[in-house]
Amino acid sequence: MATIRDVSKEAGVSIATVSRALSAPEKVSKVGLKKVEDAIAKLHYKPNMLSQKFRNKTANCIVVLVPDISNLFFTTVIRGIETVAQKKGFNVLLGDTRDSSTREKNFISLVETRQADGIIQLRPYTSDSALPMESVIAVNASGCENTPYPTVRIDNVTAAKDVTKYLLSLGHTRVGVISGLHDNPHSVDRMKGYKQALDEANIPFDAALISEGDFTMWSGLNSTEHFMRMSDMPTAILCMNDEMAIGAIKGFRRKGLKLPEDMSITGFDDLEISRYCEPSLTTVSQPAEKVGEKSAELLFKLIEGVVPSQTEYILPVEFVIRESTTGPRKQ
Amino acid sequence: MATIRDVSKEAGVSIATVSRALSAPEKVSKVGLKKVEDAIAKLHYKPNMLSQKFRNKTANCIVVLVPDISNLFFTTVIRGIETVAQKKGFNVLLGDTRDSSTREKNFISLVETRQADGIIQLRPYTSDSALPMESVIAVNASGCENTPYPTVRIDNVTAAKDVTKYLLSLGHTRVGVISGLHDNPHSVDRMKGYKQALDEANIPFDAALISEGDFTMWSGLNSTEHFMRMSDMPTAILCMNDEMAIGAIKGFRRKGLKLPEDMSITGFDDLEISRYCEPSLTTVSQPAEKVGEKSAELLFKLIEGVVPSQTEYILPVEFVIRESTTGPRKQ
DNA sequence: CTGTTAGCGCGTTCAT
């Protein structure tokens, strides 16, 4: 492993000249430059970035905290982050937390120990999330209401309210919900929107219409059991993400229901797959990649010490109507 | 930012003692340890890992080169890699190459500049992939036949052959293929298996039955146009991955075909979603997470300088029969 | 068990 010293000897110049040739070539004479370049080529010299980082006290690296790397929504956000990081010359460290706070803490300590310069957290804030804001620069992507640090998010409440209103407008009066875990902030916000829509339509809230899932396809499928057992089944189900909606579709079909005639289903996220399922999914399209880009831009501003004009960005969503929703059957 | 020197002053001991207290506490007296611990707590000291890495000449970091981070198959492999890396105390840098060789080269140089200790490449080897093996420690996950460096893979040829044989055994005689790009090594290997099965059954190869896709759902859907225009359509289609199979299902359904009665479809990979589509997908289940784990274990051996007993691991696949295949309609 | 010393590879003064 050739070092800068080896190059300087080979080129017959000082270390400082080699260093300058690399970082500020305009400050080096033509001949000097040539000698250095030749020596570098001959020795196959590559600067030791570990040393540079140490010297410059910057890791040029950010950590992305993701609860589940095999979740399509998250990976799309990550792609947006990657795009911006790339432009800035930063690397992205993968922090696959798997909902373990121990693992999360370990990744956070990467910043505290200078192995990374900042964090983007891809899960809604909860009070136990314990990001030590005083020692760590962080941005929350896909946040919720009341996130106490910089965040890029959508308006979950309004989005869920709009979906519910749409279902009501089709003539549904009993609208079921397959929610995420009840204490998940996304669940909380979306449930709030659902209730608001019911309220405005003077439809009483019925707890029996809520089935708690955990954002997985399996839990969506599983929830259909609950609804099928009801004597007065809902005619439409609002699912709090696309995965659960896909699971629900599978579940209802297995029971012999015709979709969407017997049951309207809506999702949330608009994964690419949702266009291809049968029936294709009516859902809320989140600008996942944009969320990633915006979060990264915000984080880099913070890292550079710029005080951003806003610390909360609410990105617009788009409600996409496809085949999985229709009016209720006439009794 | 407190340094080790600050701690040593605060504790009234030498720098070396602090260092030892951290890395080899058994070599420090109880009182010394206590003093150091108190000082650390008081100063909120966190060791500068950038410095440690520099000193130890190891980044404790590996790069995962992935063509597309929003591909479910890849992310599952990554999860396996992450698990093992975590155990080893290594971090995972995300190298989202997006099939750009420029980007790929940049990530490779992370190793050459000591920012990472090794690479796992999640795409089949091609001669242009240009991994400089002499200067970079690397493992290829999801490789193909004839990969010239350590690799963990499945037997694509046999797997595709088995799928084809299964379709033939159901009575299909015209079996179509939706392939990946024709020069993609996965496509090549799987096509080889397809042809072998035809050969053994004495069925002549018909180029008209091959439609070239690019492993995306969209290309799968698009390929159905080709088959629908044929006067003698195939009765079964082997898709070279699940995404294209899902796209194909959508396409055929739109044309009014009944699945699987009018057309049997098979996939490859066994994504989680494939269990939930309609009809659920008959496919080849790859041990994606295992592939990731095995690759990482192999890479760490290489990093540690251990000469592994094998440099090629072929992991078993499982053929999963679900609803998307049946015998051809009687004429 | 402890402290002193000498670098790791690089960038950056400050002279020349």
Place this chain on the structure above:
DNA sequence: ATGAACGCGCTAACAG
């Protein structure tokens, strides 16, 4: 335009 010298924070000898 160039070089000598210092130090970033830490670990690993060595000597005591």
